[in-house]
Amino acid sequence: MTVAVVQFGGSNCDRDTVRALTALGIDARRVWHDDGLPPETTGVVLPGGFSYGDYLRAGAMAARSPVVEAVREAAAAGTPVLGICNGAQVGCEAGLTPGVFTVNRSARFRCEHVHLRVENADTPWTAGYEPGEVLRFPIAHGEGRFELSADRLSALADDDRVLFRYCDENGRVVDAANPNGSTGNVAGLLGERDTVAVLMPHPERATLGDIGSTDGRALLRAFV
Amino acid sequence: MSEYTATVTVRLKAGVHDPEAETTRRALERLGFDLSALRAADQFELDLDAESAESARERATEMTERLLANPTIHDHDIEVEPR
Numbered sequence: 001m002t003v004a005v006v007q008f009g010g011s012n013c014d015r016d017t018v019r020a021l022t023a024l025g026i027d028a029r030r031v032w033h034d035d036g037l038p039p040e041t042t043g044v045v046l047p048g049g050f051s052y053g054d055y056l057r058a059g060a061m062a063a064r065s066p067v068v069e070a071v072r073e074a075a076a077a078g079t080p081v082l083g084i085c086n087g088a089q090v091g092c093e094a095g096l097t098p099g100v101f102t103v104n105r106s107a108r109f110r111c112e113h114v115h116l117r118v119e120n121a122d123t124p125w126t127a128g129y130e131p132g133e134v135l136r137f138p139i140a141h142g143e144g145r146f147e148l149s150a151d152r153l154s155a156l157a158d159d160d161r162v163l164f165r166y167c168d169e170n171g172r173v174v175d176a177a178n179p180n181g182s183t184g185n186v187a188g189l190l191g192e193r194d195t196v197a198v199l200m201p202h203p204e205r206a207t208l209g210d211i212g213s214t215d216g217r218a219l220l221r222a223f224v
Numbered sequence: 225m226s227e228y229t230a231t232v233t234v235r236l237k238a239g240v241h242d243p244e245a246e247t248t249r250r251a252l253e254r255l256g257f258d259l260s261a262l263r264a265a266d267q268f269e270l271d272l273d274a275e276s277a278e279s280a281r282e283r284a285t286e287m288t289e290r291l292l293a294n295p296t297i298h299d300h301d302i303e304v305e306p307r
Contacts, residue, residue, distance in 0.1 A: 107246070
């Protein structure tokens with residue numbers, strides 16, 4: 001039972017993710033993308049970073065690499081797959097989740113803690129939270145603005161596939177709490193199966209407590 | 225087989241905000257220029273050998289749809305010229 005944390009050239013959160021999962025007692029290891037998924041893989045993380053230098057569009061190159069074909073098959077078979085930050089960009093580019101994460105509305109890189117409201121607590125990723133609970137996670141991205149047409153976002157919300165929205169500390173989903181201009185303040189969403197999720201904020205940086213939050217622990221426990 | 229160049233232009237769909245273009249527009253205004261809008265686009269030139277211009281266009285279209293553009297936010301045009 002192993003969570004494969006897929007490392008591309010330019011990934012830089014792969015070690016942090018393995019460390020966070022290991023601290024929760026979850027067996028995890030880094031897997032170089034070109035080596036493919038090991039047969040014992042029971043979960044996949046697409047970690048943060050700048051795969052392929054964000055050439056063309058963030059996540060575009062990694063999304064079309066052979067290992068992501070294997071991740072797509074694993075996801076279709078029910079294996080939990082989590083894309084974090086650059087991994088979320090890869091997940092959307094690969095079509096594991098709808099929409100796209102593109103340049104922040106401010107055109108600036110944002111590196112800070114934000115508040116997230118749990119929109120759907122009935123998923124493997126959010127079962128440890130209460131509906132509407134307000135979490136504190138760090139973000140660090142220049143291309144985190146979620147874009148999806150209003151119609152498609154509305155359909156996604158109706159299907160309970162919006163996982164988290166940026167909110168203020170009181171849980172109000174307002175423009176002032178939206179760090180990147182994401183449509184509908186969307187910070188994380190589900191794929192066609194609820195075992196597939198992507199989010200721009202970093203749960204692995206909110207696990208060990210040494211940088212100010214442990215709110216990400218419950219999310220990563222989906223891999224237990 | 226003949227040689228063609230397919231020029232693919234990828235731009236954001238109308239209504240999708242482009243912060244980089246907006247920043248560029250503001251910089252032009254700071255330099256004293258007057259303009260009402262600025263749109264940016266990516267252009268790719270693909271040199272390829274094909275049986276016909278139509279076949280070159282089909283291949284360039286497939287490349288665009290598979291990688292060069294993201295249909296969620298982009299529109300594209302393709303022009304094919306003999307090389």
